[in-house]
Amino acid sequence: MRVSSFFATHRFRPTLLLTVAMVALTALAIALGNWQRHRADEKSAAAALASAADRAAPFDLAAADSDAAAVLYRIVHGAGEYDAAHGVLIDNKVHRGRPGYEVVTPFRLASGNRYVLVDRGWVAQGPTRKVLPSVQTPAGVIEIVGRATVPPKRYLELKADTGQGTLRQNLDIERIAASSGLTLLPFVVEQTDPVIPPDGLLREWPRPDFGIDSHLSYMLQWYSLAALAIALWLVLNWRRRLEGA
Structure with missing residues (x-):
C-alpha cells in the first residue's frame, strides 16, 4: 500500500542539471574504474612473468x-670486470630506518665491449653527507650472479639532476650511459652472490610488489561511485504531484 501511495503522490521528473551531472560523473567513474582494471591486468601479467622467471634456468x-623483457626478473650470471671509475651512488636509500646509498657500478662483460649496471648493494651514510662513503670494488675478471630488473621510468627528483658526478638521485640507465660514454644493456643486475673478500654492502632485495590488490580496490570504488550516482539521480528526481495533476 505504501508503494502504491508513493506512486500515487509522486512522479518521476528528471531535471536537466541533475541528468547532466549524473551522466558526467558516471562516465568519469566508469572510465577510471576501467583504467584501474587495465592496470590490474598489466600488473597480473608482470607478476606471472616474475613467477615464470623464478622457475627459469639462470x-x-x-x-x-x-x-x-627477455631477462626481466630472471637470475643472471656473467664474467667480466668492474669499471670503478664510472660507479655511482644512488641517494636517499633507507634501510631499517638508516639513510644510505645504493652502490651501482658498470660491469664490462668478458664477451665483448658491452656493459651492464650492477646494483652491488646498500651502504650506510656517514656522519655527514659532505663525505661520501668509500666502497672497495673487486679488481680483475670476476663472476657475478644477480636478478635482472628494470628501474622505473618515472621518478621524483628533489632538485635538478645534471646526470654528472658520483651522487645521483635516481638510477637512470640512459643518464649514466650518457655521462660515462659506455654502451649499457637496458637492465640492472641486483647482485645476490656473496663477495670475497666481503665488501661491507648489504644485499637484501625485496620481492617485487605489483600492487594488484590496490588497483582492484580502486576499481571497485570507482564502479561503486558510478552506481551511487545513478541511484541518487533516481531518488532525487521524484517529485510530489501537484494538487489536481
Missing part, C-alpha cells in the same frame, strides 16, 4: 641483448 649475460 641466464648467461653473454647472450643478453637490447631486449630487457
Whole structure:
C-alpha cells in the first residue's frame, strides 16, 4: 500500500542539471574504474612473468641483448670486470630506518665491449653527507650472479639532476650511459652472490610488489561511485504531484 501511495503522490521528473551531472560523473567513474582494471591486468601479467622467471634456468649475460623483457626478473650470471671509475651512488636509500646509498657500478662483460649496471648493494651514510662513503670494488675478471630488473621510468627528483658526478638521485640507465660514454644493456643486475673478500654492502632485495590488490580496490570504488550516482539521480528526481495533476 505504501508503494502504491508513493506512486500515487509522486512522479518521476528528471531535471536537466541533475541528468547532466549524473551522466558526467558516471562516465568519469566508469572510465577510471576501467583504467584501474587495465592496470590490474598489466600488473597480473608482470607478476606471472616474475613467477615464470623464478622457475627459469639462470641466464648467461653473454647472450643478453637490447631486449630487457627477455631477462626481466630472471637470475643472471656473467664474467667480466668492474669499471670503478664510472660507479655511482644512488641517494636517499633507507634501510631499517638508516639513510644510505645504493652502490651501482658498470660491469664490462668478458664477451665483448658491452656493459651492464650492477646494483652491488646498500651502504650506510656517514656522519655527514659532505663525505661520501668509500666502497672497495673487486679488481680483475670476476663472476657475478644477480636478478635482472628494470628501474622505473618515472621518478621524483628533489632538485635538478645534471646526470654528472658520483651522487645521483635516481638510477637512470640512459643518464649514466650518457655521462660515462659506455654502451649499457637496458637492465640492472641486483647482485645476490656473496663477495670475497666481503665488501661491507648489504644485499637484501625485496620481492617485487605489483600492487594488484590496490588497483582492484580502486576499481571497485570507482564502479561503486558510478552506481551511487545513478541511484541518487533516481531518488532525487521524484517529485510530489501537484494538487489536481
